[in-house]
Amino acid sequence: MTLPTARPLLGSYGTPALGSLLFLLFSLGWVxxxxxxxxxxxxxxxxxxxxxxxxxxxxxxxxxxxxxxxCAEVSGLSTELVQELAVALGQKNVKLSAEQLRCxxxxxxxxxxxxxxxxxxxxxxxxxxxxxxxxxxAHFFSRVTKANxxxxxxxAPERQRLLPAALACWGVxxxxxxxxxxxxxxxxxxxxxxxxxxxSAEVVLPRLVRCLGPLDQDQQxxxxxxxxxxxxxxxxxSTWSVSTLDALQGLLPVLGQPIIHxxxxxxxxxxxxxxSRDPSWxxxxxxxxxxxxxxxVDRTTCPxxxxxxxxxxxxxxxxKRELEACVDAALLAAQMDRVNAIPFTYxxxxxxxxxLDELYPQGYPESVIRHLGHLFLKMSPEDIRKWNVTSLxxxxxxxxxxKGHEMSAQVATLIDRFVMGRGQLDKDTLDTLTAFxxxxxxxxxxxxxxxxxxxxxxxxxxxxxxxxxxxQLDVLxxxxxxxxxxxxxxxxxxxxxxxxxxxxxxxxxxxxxxNVSMDLATFMxxxxxxxxxxTVAEVQKLLGPHxxxxxxxxxxxxxxxxxxxxxxxxxxxxxxxxxxxxxNGYLILDLSVREALSGTPCLLGPGPVLTVLALLLASxxx
Numbered sequence: 233m234t235l236p237t238a239r240p241l242l243g244s245y246g247t248p249a250l251g252s253l254l255f256l257l258f259s260l261g262w263v264x265x266x267x268x269x270x271x272x273x274x275x276x277x278x279x280x281x282x283x284x285x286x287x288x289x290x291x292x293x294x295x296x297x298x299x300x301x302x303c304a305e306v307s308g309l310s311t312e313l314v315q316e317l318a319v320a321l322g323q324k325n326v327k328l329s330a331e332q333l334r335c336x337x338x339x340x341x342x343x344x345x346x347x348x349x350x351x352x353x354x355x356x357x358x359x360x361x362x363x364x365x366x367x368x369x370a371h372f373f374s375r376v377t378k379a380n381x382x383x384x385x386x387x388a389p390e391r392q393r394l395l396p397a398a399l400a401c402w403g404v405x406x407x408x409x410x411x412x413x414x415x416x417x418x419x420x421x422x423x424x425x426x427x428x429x430x431x432s433a434e435v436v437l438p439r440l441v442r443c444l445g446p447l448d449q450d451q452q453x454x455x456x457x458x459x460x461x462x463x464x465x466x467x468x469x470s471t472w473s474v475s476t477l478d479a480l481q482g483l484l485p486v487l488g489q490p491i492i493h494x495x496x497x498x499x500x501x502x503x504x505x506x507x508s509r510d511p512s513w514x515x516x517x518x519x520x521x522x523x524x525x526x527x528x529v530d531r532t533t534c535p536x537x538x539x540x541x542x543x544x545x546x547x548x549x550x551x552k553r554e555l556e557a558c559v560d561a562a563l564l565a566a567q568m569d570r571v572n573a574i575p576f577t578y579x580x581x582x583x584x585x586x587x588l589d590e591l592y593p594q595g596y597p598e599s600v601i602r603h604l605g606h607l608f609l610k611m612s613p614e615d616i617r618k619w620n621v622t623s624l625x626x627x628x629x630x631x632x633x634x635k636g637h638e639m640s641a642q643v644a645t646l647i648d649r650f651v652m653g654r655g656q657l658d659k660d661t662l663d664t665l666t667a668f669x670x671x672x673x674x675x676x677x678x679x680x681x682x683x684x685x686x687x688x689x690x691x692x693x694x695x696x697x698x699x700x701x702x703x704q705l706d707v708l709x710x711x712x713x714x715x716x717x718x719x720x721x722x723x724x725x726x727x728x729x730x731x732x733x734x735x736x737x738x739x740x741x742x743x744x745x746x747n748v749s750m751d752l753a754t755f756m757x758x759x760x761x762x763x764x765x766x767t768v769a770e771v772q773k774l775l776g777p778h779x780x781x782x783x784x785x786x787x788x789x790x791x792x793x794x795x796x797x798x799x800x801x802x803x804x805x806x807x808x809x810x811x812x813x814x815x816n817g818y819l820i821l822d823l824s825v826r827e828a829l830s831g832t833p834c835l836l837g838p839g840p841v842l843t844v845l846a847l848l849l850a851s852x853x854x
Contacts, residue, residue: 290316290320293320294324295325295326298320298324298326299326301317301332302678302682303332303334303335303678303679303707304678304706304707306336306339307682309339314339317336318340318350319349321354322349322350326351328351328354330384331679331680333356333357334357334683335679335682335683336354336357337354337358338357347372352376352378353380355372356379356383360372360373360393360401369397369401373401373416376398376418376420377416377419380419381418381422382419385622385652385653386422386445386448386620387621387653388622394423395420395424398416399417402416407427407428407432408431409424409428409432409436413435414435414436421440422439422440422443422444422447424436424451425451429454429455429458430454430457433458433461433463434463437465437466440455440482440483441479441483442482443482445620446592446595446597448597449597449599452486456486459480459491460494466479468494469495470494470496472495472499477495534557535558538550539558540558540559540563542563542567542570543559543563543567543568543571543574545574547574547576547580548574548575548580552579552582555584556586556587561588561591564584564587564588568599568607569603571606572603572605576606578610581609582610584607588600595618595619596618598620602623602626604629604630604633605629606633608630608634608642609633617645621646621650622650622653624660627646627647627661627664631643631646631665643675644675647672647675648676648677651676651683658685659685659691662684662692663691673692673696673700674696674697674699674700674701676704678703678707681708682707686714687715689708690715692730693730694729697731702733705731706734707734710734712727712731721746725746725750732757733758733759734759735758735759737761737762740763740766740770741770743774744766744771744773744774747773749775749776749778750774750778752781752782755778755781756785756791758790760790763793764794767798767802768798768805771794772806779806779808783808783809783810786812795810795812796812796813798813799815799816800816801816
């Protein structure tokens with residue numbers, strides 16, 4: 233039986249018989265009408281960038297639709313749409329991550345005049361220099377003080393530039409602050425350097441009590457000195473009451489032994505009794521008061537001749553319970569640089585980590601993190617998420633320790649914290665990652681990679697991208713194309729080849745006209761969706777002499793899927809014996825529509841379905 237060539241399906245269904253046939257096919261679930269035929273749009277199934285660009289009014293979108301945007305998606309919006317998006321997010325009070333706020337602020341070249349329409353936290357990422365003049369800056373910082381400053385790590389560039397600008401805006405000169413000044417600074421007061429703490433202790437110390445996270449070394453030393461002097465608002469430690477300790481709760485970790493010795497013993501005991509009843513007291517009691525007074529209650533008492541006064545080799549002979557009882561946590565933190573030179577057992581390192589965890593329950597300060605050495609091998613991703621790592625030397629030290637150990641999750645978390653602290657992935661950081669951790673670039677999220685400057689792309693080596701997924705290459709490829717745009721011919725292809733996993737069909741078509749002779753290994757890493765629309769002639773030009781390799785890969789994606797989309801007579805022109813193409817005279821129906829809409833694959837393969845369709849059409853149209 234010879235099958236006649238099927239007529240193409242046009243806008244109308246042609247004959248009644250053909251219309252009935254299509255209705256039958258739709259009802260059987262073999263074919264779904266396309267949006268164009270059905271005249272429908274499905275906004276709920278569209279990706280976010282489609283929702284934003286196609287919506288007649290962004291303000292009409294729900295908070296759920298606005299919540300999940302990425303930097304890559306926002307980068308494709310016009311300036312006007314970015315402005316509309318920012319206002320809509322503020323009106324609907326959508327809570328965003330630091331990465332989302334950072335990329336949104338980056339696209340807001342000119343923030344709206346009415347700052348009250350923007351999300352409060354977005355203001356943290358705007359450049360305060362854009363709000364010059366007494367009225368403009370006063371309005372800006374009055375809004376900033378209501379934002380969640382702790383969304384940014386203390387070392388983040390955006391946070392570091394806010395405090396000096398705020399002090400200048402409020403007209404603060406020198407280091408002397410009034411209570412009104414501290415209130416005007418809001419959460420930014422937590423970043424005041426030690427000189428402000430020393431000169432304005434009466435108004436600054438009560439604010440530092442409420443700050444999240446540990447104070448830096450400069451702040452701790454200034455706070456400790458101010459408290460030891462016994463000035464207002466707390467007075468001499470010898471006069472402190474339980475209510476004083478309650479008021480100082482957030483500053484208890486900075487108290488040194490001289491201050492603790494000066495507190496009346498009965499007050500400390502009453503404070504410890506209260507801590508057993510009130511969970512809010514437990515953390516400070518563990519971090520500060522316990523080391524000095526633990527001997528009364530601990531099961532193990534440190535022998536007088538074993539009290540550790542420094543971290544040295546003698547400690548390797550201590551048993552676990554002796555390390556726990558005889559090594560002060562504050563001493564350990566101060567001399568962390570010595571720990572790595574001492575051959576502690578893993579069991580002993582567990583004890584030392586436990587002591588640091590008690591001393592810094594909200595996360596270690598960077599002065600300790602930098603000298604962790606082999607103790608870093610004991611850290612979990614949950615531990616590392618509490619850290620604020622901003623120093624490149626700290627990152628290098630920890631990456632060096634982790635080399636050769638199964639710590640991919642910890643390293644990925646460490647890099648994440650470092651990039652968050654830096655605000656972007658600069659060339660020095662990239663050089664460090666590729667030197668100590670090839671492939672670590674691919675552990676970063678697409679949102680983090682979106683901050684990579686185009687200039688950094690030149691330093692990326694092919695092996696650095698081996699483990700990158702499609703979403704990461706989707707972000708890196710446009711950056712690489714822009715970075716290498718002034719190169720030509722083979723020189724351009726050599727540089728862009730490693731990034732082509734993010735290339736579009738249009739880009740591959742353009743490359744096919746440049747005689748690039750792509751190797752099969754690169755071709756097999758291309759996006760399936762980008763390869764399928766290519767014609768046989770375009771693939772032949774793209775691969776050049778490497779086209780013969782298609783035969784070897786004909787059972788693997790994307791070659792297999794591409795073959796199924798081509799006409800068999802076109803494949804035959806290659807002379808490779810590729811089989812599985814569409815025979816002449818068969819009607820081509822796009823069965824992927826149903827899969828895309830339903831989320832489930834068709835049960836029938838393309839061969840049987842096409843055969844049945846051709847037979848039905850032949851008998852109907854005969």
